[in-house]
Amino acid sequence: MDNNLLEFVVEADIPESYQPVVSLIGMENFLKLCRYAMGDELYFPMQESILRNTRKRLITQEYTGDNVIELSRKYNLTQTRVRGIIKDLK
Structure with a gap:
C-alpha cells in the first residue's frame, strides 16, 4: 500500500x-x-480489570503489617479481600 x-x-x-x-x-x-x-481483531480489556491490578499493586506497596482496616476503607474493599491480596505477598 x-x-x-x-x-x-x-x-x-x-x-x-x-x-x-x-x-x-x-x-x-x-x-x-x-x-x-494488520487486519486482526484486537481485544481491549475493560478499564476495571486494569484498575483492579493497579489497586492490588498499591495495596501491596502500602501494606505496613497492621493497616488492613485503613486499606479496606481507602480502596472500598472488605478487610477479607485486602487480606487476600496481602496473602499473595507471602
Whole structure:
C-alpha cells in the first residue's frame, strides 16, 4: 500500500463503525493502530480489570503489617479481600 496516501486520509474514508475510535484517539493514532493490528481483531480489556491490578499493586506497596482496616476503607474493599491480596505477598 502506498504510504504517501496516508496523509490524504480523512474521517469519511474510515468505515462508520470505526469513526468513534478516530474521534477518541485521532486519525494519526488510528492509522498507527491499523498498521499494528494488520487486519486482526484486537481485544481491549475493560478499564476495571486494569484498575483492579493497579489497586492490588498499591495495596501491596502500602501494606505496613497492621493497616488492613485503613486499606479496606481507602480502596472500598472488605478487610477479607485486602487480606487476600496481602496473602499473595507471602
